[in-house]
Amino acid sequence: MEKALSQMSKEEKLQALADYLPCRHERQYVLRYILALRHDDMEQVAWFESFGQSVYRVMLNISTYERGKLFGYADKQFDEHGWIKGMLPIVENIALDDFNVIRIGQSVNGLYAVTVSWATSNAGGGSYPSVWDEPMADYKEAVLCGIRMLEQQYAKVSSKETSRVMAGLRNLKGRYTGPQQLALF
Template sequence: MDYKNLSKFEKLAEFQTANFWRGERHFAAVYLKAVWLNDKAVMDEYERFGDRPYQFITNKRAYDRGLLFGFDGKQLDEHGWLQRPEFLEQEEIPFTVKDKPYSSNYLQIGRGKNGKWTYSVSCSTGNASSSSGLSIWGKVMDSRKDCLKEGLKEMLLHHQLAAERLKDDTCGNFNAKFSCEIVRQVKDMFDELTGRKAVQLSFF
């Protein structure tokens, strides 16, 4: 039987089979309260996002997060998951060195429909790297400039932490010369963006 057509107690029993992590538990609690009180408006709002508890809780949470960037689409894909919104005015800003033209150090930024911005950072210090994609789960920034500043600061912090944690590494995870050049470029851009001399950061 379609989940939406189950009785109150059948829905409660079905819901108990799903496991939610901390970020989803608030949404699960709101829905469970609505089921217990037979609040059809709230139940309908949640259940339109999928045909099983874990799916519609996950989709509702993503939908609410997307609203912070002005994304209000409720379309689901062929598998029943909320379609991923596309950020506007996307830019990718790479930081490269001569012998590695295809750097894995780059900053991505994008604008939501309501003018809010976010960023993602990909960093490499040698063989070690980390990467994240542009998404609604990124920080919400008010302007392109603020977005760039925050992203650049995060890149600097990543290289600083790597210098501290991997200073004794012998596997090539931290290449001081390579990382120092990336840091120099990032700091130069930060200085130009802010119009002032950045605080001296001594990593090496």
């Protein structure tokens, strides 16, 4: 097991950063960390190292932290394994059946994120709303986005459930976009 960043020398940290292969959006964080080390900016180095014990964990946690700011999260909330929590609380599960569900998550600043879980007799998939999903300001738009996501999944496959699910999606779309009866009191 490799040493924790906080136990490494400056040269070892620079070598660990040189060995790390960042994705495109992580490159800016790697560069800032390298510059902080080269300029002996201990405050900035401590900020980076507060995100984890390895370069990999630091970069993924910083990425999640920065993306979470878009959803109104300003503090670092780590789970029991040392990862920053990026999942949003679910405000509604819209289930067409046991296997086809639209999940609407809402962040602290009121933005919504939508994901779907789907399953046919041959394939399936799904996820949980998180800061990595596209933010939406309107609840109704989030529901319609979820309906479109399920429609796109079922347009790709041919199964015996397709017509039943598509009919359910049409009913759901009518419920959320159709005219509503208002009651006067």
